[in-house]
Amino acid sequence: MKTRDVALYPIAGPLFTDLYELTMAAGYYRHGLHDQQATFSVFVRNPGKKRSYFVAAGLETVLAEISRYHLTDDQRIYLASLGLFPEEFLDYLGQLRFTGDVWALPEGTIFFPEEPIMEITAPLVEAQLIETFVLNTLGLASLIATKAARCVHAACGRPLVDFALRRTQGQDAGDQVARSAYLAGFTATSNVRAGKRFGLPVAGTMAHAFISAFPSEIEAFRAFVDVFPSNAILLIDTYDTLEGARNAATVGLEMQARGQTLRGVRLDSGDMRALSHAVRAILDHAGLTDASIYASSSFDEFSINALVQADAPIDAFGVGTRMGVSADAPYLDIVYKLVRLGGRDVRKLSPGKITLAGKKQVFRRRNSDGRYREDMIACRAEVIEDAESLLKPVMVGGQPSDTGSTLSALRDRFATEFARLPLRYKDIHRYAAYPVSISVKLQARQP
């Protein structure tokens, strides 16, 4: 499925905004500034203590939304009812469309703090009014893609499945989490709607309720493999995990006798390291060496890594809540700053919140083997030798450019790139500053 299919993205609409975007817009309009060409830059400021890199995501949602910017009559009536806005401004807003240009990192691009991930150039009002949507969307999608990449790295090649839907922060987050996790290397999601929407592989078999619904655990197992003879992963911790493993082995052998294969068992509570070894022994002893052990138990990159380092015989992890809300760092410090207006560079100087003025480009230099060496933030128009430019033109005059990338192509590209990020920046426990410099020209241009 092509990612650039706007029908995949429901319209949030112009009211998905902080009120102050609208009051500012009214102020610009009244004072004739609304049509001045403006550039806003989106970047992540404070990376926190454990994240050295971030993974860009959410671009397609942004482009789908802003290319359809349109105030409905119903929305206009509501705004008028607030008694804040001059009628002339509401007339103007009613006919407004987004006509600007957008440069952005393609989804799945690895980036670092202070680097622009998107720059929007448009008449001031248009660029101002989409701020809230852009921040919300890029923020959530990149937050989760980053968290998921950390989990994938921690798992050292063992497959991960997104189980987060029941505790993501809302419905929209559920789908975005599934998509971002897949982009970052998860193999499947339990979220059926996201599976349909984005063409993601879906996975999952049974919960404790299914076991409880039958008179005994082994009867529940038999009933389940009867319906799903080729996909059954039996949940074995409802009463006692080791007894559950023995029941699963019994059912696995019954399946074998029918020419079927038990796909695996799932652990969901208790000491994962000890239980996985004990369960592996039970399955192996029964000759079910092909039956996999799946585990799901409040996992995140930290607990996954501990089990992998300890050689726990867990074949795949179901990763839920803590990935799905990025529990250790549940938001990105992502901001949207005016950097150029009407031909002059501008910036804000609040303490600790300096912004780089002007239209910019991010350049990446690699070693001869492709590994990342350093980045440079430069003026948009600069030419930097032996470096690739990361920000791409993704929208021109309000029309998204057709990249033709599929989500799985973006996922493959991310995997290739992630392999080229030096290991020390992937440490899940501590921040390491990747070298990002500011070009001499850009420094000289700061007002």
Place this chain on the structure above:
Amino acid sequence: MKTRDVALYPIAGPLFTDLYELTMAAGYYRHGLHDQQATFSVFVRNPGKKRSYFVAAGLETVLAEISRYHLTDDQRIYLASLGLFPEEFLDYLGQLRFTGDVWALPEGTIFFPEEPIMEITAPLVEAQLIETFVLNTLGLASLIATKAARCVHAACGRPLVDFALRRTQGQDAGDQVARSAYLAGFTATSNVRAGKRFGLPVAGTMAHAFISAFPSEIEAFRAFVDVFPSNAILLIDTYDTLEGARNAATVGLEMQARGQTLRGVRLDSGDMRALSHAVRAILDHAGLTDASIYASSSFDEFSINALVQADAPIDAFGVGTRMGVSADAPYLDIVYKLVRLGGRDVRKLSPGKITLAGKKQVFRRRNSDGRYREDMIACRAEVIEDAESLLKPVMVGGQPSDTGSTLSALRDRFATEFARLPLRYKDIHRYAAYPVSISVKLQARQP
């Protein structure tokens, strides 16, 4: 606006589910268990280290969704394409509606760990298939209502405004955060869409970009009050907060001369305590004693409380990201457990995850002054003297009952009830166990 207006809640649809709900449903159907009457109980398990109480929210969204449960043809085609489900089951699913009964805590009810906040009784398949939606919805809405209540408590009566939209975890979360925060006592939101959708007061005036767009700060201030003479809150930290306060004072005096009143200024960075005193002095010295000081600066209950305790002259707080994602605890440990099936009580025994079997009721006893004394979890049918029953029948046979409550009535009720919760359970820094007992009858019924 009545809360019980289903049009307020877009349909998520039956595919908003973990895949295993559907595979389990197919298993139940094949084995003739799908029609057995089942009861599932929803509750919060581990409260964490700082939360002694929770605030129920999200009920209206749940009722709106499940009363419209319906698989579309398009969704059915997708499920068939997975190659997992027997056609007979998909036919059955295509005609399925939710026909069950729901008991729940009204929105805004204060509850404690282990207490059921919702119990659903329906044919097993129906109750199983809504699990993911119910957990996601009640989880997010109650998470934020709880976080917002903590902020309201910390602010000791100073007004709070929701500024979270740009960094909530997605679009749906943005609206739910605005609604839950209002329910818990916030006075307004910056989220215009939520304002329209739920009839919430909206607030907000200007960002740094507006200041940067003009040749000087004072020109930006003058331009803004020209358009919004009665609502202007001037952001004063773009270049230098104290200079900004002096510019605001100048503009405030100009307004006074025109018979207008400057509503206030907003601090957004720096040392809030020192700056608020200095800015108050500047405004007072100019005679602008009625101009309020608003502050927004990564606030949460902890930083709000520190400023309030230090008597910082801040009149109102804009509270954003940390409230909007419940940053110190970004998910509830909320679960959905089968407790009764086909006339027998059932439960799961996994380590550390014991569930109370059977249909239940939560009873609350108060002191003579109305203050909360203790709760008891009992059998649904028990009669407990001098106690009120908290779970109410909110849906019968798939039809929501009409409570007729408005959101603002629920908000008022929460405020009254919150005043009756003894102070020690409101400590934002540490958990205190509120007395919740289990009735003798319910204990005796555990299988």
